[in-house]
Amino acid sequence: MRLAEHSYRTISSIRGPLIFLEKVFSCRIGEIVRIISPSGEEREGEVLKIEGNTVLIEVFGETKGLDIKNTRVIFTDSIKSIPLSEDMLGRIFSSSFTPLDGIPAPLPETWAPVTGYPMNPVSRARPEEFIETGLSCIDGLNTLVKGQKLPVFSCAGLPSKEVVASLLRYARLREETGEGRRFVIVFGAMGLTFHEYYFYMKTLEELRIDFVAFINMADDPVMERLLTPRFALTVAEYLAFEKKSDVLVILTDMTNYCDALREISTAREELPGRRGYPGYMYSDLASIYERAGRIKGAKGSITLLPVVTMPEDDITHPIPDLTGYITEGQIVLSRELHQKGIFPPVDVLPSLSRLMQNGIGEGRTRHDHRKIANLLYKYYARARDMRRLEAIVGREGLTEQDRIILDFGDAFEREFIAQKERRTVIETLDLGVSLMKRFGLAI
Amino acid sequence: MREIPGTITGISGPTVIAEVKGVRLYDRVYVGRQMLTGEIVRIEGDRAVIQVYEDTRGLALGEPVRSTGMALTVRVGPGLLSNIFDGLQRPLKRLEEDMGFFITGGKELYGLDYLRRWRFYPLKKKGEEIRYGEIYGYVEEGPFKHYLLSTRDGIIRWIADGEISLNETLAELEDGSELFGCEEWPVRKPRPFKRKLSPGEPLITGQRAIDLLFPLARGGTAILPGGFGTGKTILEQSIAKFADVDIVVYVGCGERGNEMAEMLEEFMKLTDPWRGRPLMERTILVVNTSNMPVAAREASIYTAVTMAEYYRDMGYHVLFLADSLSRWAEALREISSSLEEMPGEEGYPTYLASRLAGFFERAGIVETLAGRIGSLSMILSVSPPGGDFTEPVTQACLRTAGAFLMLDTSLAHRRHFPAINWFQSYSLYTGELMEFFNKKISPEWSILRQRCNEILQKEESLREVVEIVGMEGLQDSDRLLMHIAERIRLEFLCQNAYTEDAFSPPERTVERLKALIDLYDRTLELIRKGTPFEEALR
Incomplete structure (x- = not known):
């Protein structure tokens, strides 16, 4: 600990978001500095390298408006932390942590560093509590469980925000939470356009579920884009593990986040890896995604749903x-299904929930869940194969059985995948069974 | 131990530069007031570049650095089994007791419990001669006799008998030196043995596709490359559960925390099918999840392999599994780039291949210094970016690994698990092992294996025809072949990791295949005699 703040006016160069400061005699790595521009505006920065x-x-x-001569840098002797309080519920913040809803910032109850600490692997509890998302394609075939991180892979032009909105609207925990536990949504948006912002805000306001939102708009500083998911997760950790809530964190769009990471990395003159993204992108993404989970003996949980837009649909x-x-x-998400007018346009074949096994079956969903999911999967996969064959030999060239499978595939997309209203998992399973029965498929 | 003090003059991410005199390369250092663990990776005059294995956040200029004068080591001795360590061999359970649910760093904890009492049984007597690496006694560690190996040559003057703990002397030699129940070993230095033998015994994994088509050898190495969602982790874990070895060392290297939680819970519950004992009793876990410090991830595989070698030296068959080697290579890349080294292919340092080769060479079946036969086998998963096998890590592994079990994304999409591609995978141990299988398991083993391969080959070539003319257009004998091939794929090669079927002993493996091939032969006979396909199959 230093006794006094010390400040410098010894900037030697400014480059993009980076400042080189000379003749510093004491500072810490990761220390937060306050930067006062000649016009008196204040902003924050972090020590990256000594x-x-x-x-x-x-x-x-x-960094616009900073100069070499008159800009002052003040060292604070602390690392990047954010104030936390339960009063943050229902509030919307910008990516510089200022309230966007015009109400003063809540009084902090505690502070926590934004980068968090890695959860001890032996403290983790295995995710196994079913979350009912209300969407058949997820509940039935790619079940989500508490503490899981399950991204939505979308393509440009696909309705990923509508899918997220339906998840927000429909998602419930199956068993009643009780014991003062509650369900909270933390929403982190990176590089959002106004159009999207408007859509999400409207959705969140209609929800009547507790939420906290962090919004980084497309024209906000790129550096702040890297902080947004970390703000969201720090708040989520506080709500989950100190306030015993089940938190669903939605991060959109991780592609904007990664592009910001690349931009900053290039500015730092780091060696570029694949497609110019830095070599540490895996570890960096892991430091975000791995904050999802449950803790043994603790009540809350963090479930993470990041949205990734795949560049070039790749x-x-x-x-x-x-x-x-x-x-x-x-x-x-699949462009083909979207063009057919199926909503949500989820392609179940490449989709996967690795933790599904833990969350389904007797006592969780229903004893025959696995079996029904496997059968639907099998028949639909066969139908998709048949479609390719049909394109070559024509419908006439197929056997009677193949044609049934083909029709099943269409009905599966139109009736099972597509939906306008929330379905319980039992409704989803019954629907799957009745669909297979209708086409006389073996169950 | 000679401690050398110094001060920090520069910090960049996990790399710290310190002013410190007279240190050696790869010495272990404590960095800053928090006493973070680091390793010297470069020396330039009085400046040392230190790779720090923990989060450097909050480290300040001018803080002290202290070199221990020793390399990065692990402590080996009784009590490693059924334990869970991080990449620096800190026991995670005790870390949890100390720090709570989150790892904040800056805490040194020894891998071994020095207070625990063990019953020591001497195997040498007073006045007997002992050589380096020889067994002088044992303690009981779960179901295993944990043999204690001498760390020097000499004549025994006194030897303990009865309850001991690890900080007590177990024997004294005539020259006044003492033997303890544990020792420190530098992780980057392979432990010595008398001689290496050629792998000739199979490593039964309980996975039909591996045991039959691509058998692995004790002391051999195998890689499991596959894109995401191809089931690398599930397969690694299944092998860890069911492989016919004495001891399993499993490294979760830069992977998911939830996966480790799941694995821990399962291993606590399950029993070893070969010995009927709790699975955890034969397992050591080293866990460095993707969000834990990157440099410790690089060290984790060395920490783990050193512990594996230690048990090998007692004459045990040890299986080393790492998931995933790509994360290790990426850690190497991150470290290399923070040291501003000249990058090679895709940013990986040019020494990637030689480091990997050096690491693979720590596997092998050996005659130990004590004259026993022990083996260390490795099965390592690789996560090629974009599922592209031409990337540097897969390619570097291919040059040294003895078996290549390629996990196929298209098989995984069809929910064919384990998604081992039967055309592109290979095992270089097949030749040596066939004899064993034919003799010990079934005389038909290699014939059935051959038939299975032929049927799958033929299916592949017929598949194109079917695409055009449809199933109906095939001759009955070909339709039969397609039918049997499908059943081989679904009933033989597929194996559900979540049911009873997860483990298939070799006897059952060969039986199951024989039933299918017999069916093929019988039905083919009927078809030749003119029975229509559907009827013949019935």
């Missing part, structure tokens, strides 16, 4: 690829 008495500082927010692009390696499955 080399002798030269310090590299990364500025959160705009699932092997580094962003969806690295995301898929960290998360426990993925929900893949």
Whole structure:
């Protein structure tokens, strides 16, 4: 601990979001600095690198208007933390942590560093409590459980925000939470356009569920985009593990986050990896995604639903690829289904929930859940194969049985995948069974 | 131990530069007031570049650095089994007691419990000669005799008998030196043995596709590359559960925390099918999840392999599993780039291949210094970006690994698990092992294996025809082949990791395949005689 704040006016260069400061005699890595521009505006920055008495500082927010001579840098001797309080519920904040709803900021109950600490793997409880999302394609075939991280892989132009909105509207925990536990949504948006912002705000306000939102707009500073998911998760950890809530965190859009990461990395002159993204992107994404989970003996949970827009619809692009390696499955949206007018346009074949096994069956959903899911999956996969065959030999060239399968595939998409209203998991399973029965398929 | 003090002059991420004199490369250092663990990776005059294994947040300029004068080591001795460590061999359960649910760093904890009492049984007597690496006694660690190996040559002057703990002397030699129940071993230095043998015994995994088509050998190495969702982790864990070995060391290297939680819970419950004892009793877990410090991830596989070698030296068959080696390589890349080294392919350092080769060479079946036969086998998963096998890590592994079990995304999409591609995978141990299988399991083993391969090959070539003319257009004998091939795929190669079927002993494996091939032969005979397909199959 230093006894007094010390300030410097020894900036040697400013480059993008980076400032080089000289003749610094004491500072910490990761320390927060306050930067006062000549016009008196204040912004924050973080110590990124120390080399002798030269310090590299990364500025959160705009560097426009800073100069070498008159800009003052004040060292605070603390690392980036945010104030936390239960009064944050129902509030909307910007990515610089200022309230966007015009009400003063809540009084902090405690403070926590935004980067968090890794959860001890032996403290983790295995995720196994079913979350009913109300969507058949998820509940029936790719079941979500509490503490899971399940991304939505979308493509440009697909209704990912409408899918997220239906999840927000429909998602419930099956067993009553009781004991003062509650269900809270933390919403983190990176690089949002106004159009999207408007849509999400309207959805959140209609919800009547407790939520906290952090909004980084498309024209907000890029550096803040890197902080947004961390704000959201720090709040989520507080609500989950100190206030015993079941928290659903929605992060959209991780593609904007990764692009910001690349932009900052390039500014730091780091070695670029695949497609220019930094080599540490896996670890960086993991430091976000891995904050989801449950703790043994603790009441709350963090479930994470990030949205990733796949550039060029390519699932092997580094962003969806690295995301898929960290998360426990993925929900893949399909352009083809969207064009057919199916909503939600979820392609169940490449979609997967790795933790499904833990959350279904007797006592959780229904004893025959696994069996029904496997059968639907099998028949639908066969129908998709048949479609390819049909394109070659024509419908006439198929056997009677193949034609039935083909029709089943269409009905499955129109009636099971597509939905306008919330379905309980029991309704979903019954629907699946009746669909197979209607086509005389073996169950 | 000679401690050398110094001060921090620069910090960049996990790399710290310190002013410190007279240190050696790869010495372990304590960094800052928090006493973070680090390792010296470069020396330039009086400046040392230190790789810190923990989160450096909050570290300040001018804070002290202290070199221990020793390399990064692990402590090996009784009590490693059924334990869970992080990449620096800190026991995670005790870390939880100390820090709570989140790991905040800056805490040194030894891997072994020095207070625990063990019953020591001497195997040498006073006045007997003992050589380095020889067994002088044992303690009982769960179902295993944990043999204690001498750390020097000499003549025994006194040897303990009865209850001991690890900080007590177990024997004294004539020259006044003492033997303890544990020792420190530098992680990057392979433990010595008398000689390496050629792998000739199979490593039964209980996975039909592996045991039959791509058998692994004790002391051999195998890689499991596959894109995400191809079931690498499930397969690694299934092998960890069911493999016919004495001891399993499993490294969760840069992977998911929830997966580890699940695995822990399962391993506590399950029993080892070969010995009927709780699975955890034969297992050591080393866990460095993706959000834990990157540099410790790099060290984790060395920490784990050193413990594995330690048990091998007692004459046990040890299986080392790592999930995933790509995360290790990425950690190496991150470290390399923070040291501003010249990058090679895709940013990986150019020494990636040689480091990997050096690591793979720590596997093997050996005659130990004590004259016993012990083995260390490795099965390592690889996560190629975009599922593209031409990337540097997969390619570097291919040059050294003895078996390549390629996990196929398209099989995984069809929910064919384990998604081992039967055309592209290979095992270099097949030749050596066939004899064993034919003799010990079934005389028909290699014939059935051959038939199985032929049927699958033929199916592949017929598949194209079917695409055009449809199933109906095939001859009855070909339709039969397609039918049997499908059943081989679904009933033989597929294995559900969540049911009883998860473990298939070799006898049952061969029986199951024989039933299908017999059915094929019988039906084919009927078809040749003119019975229509549907009827013949019935």
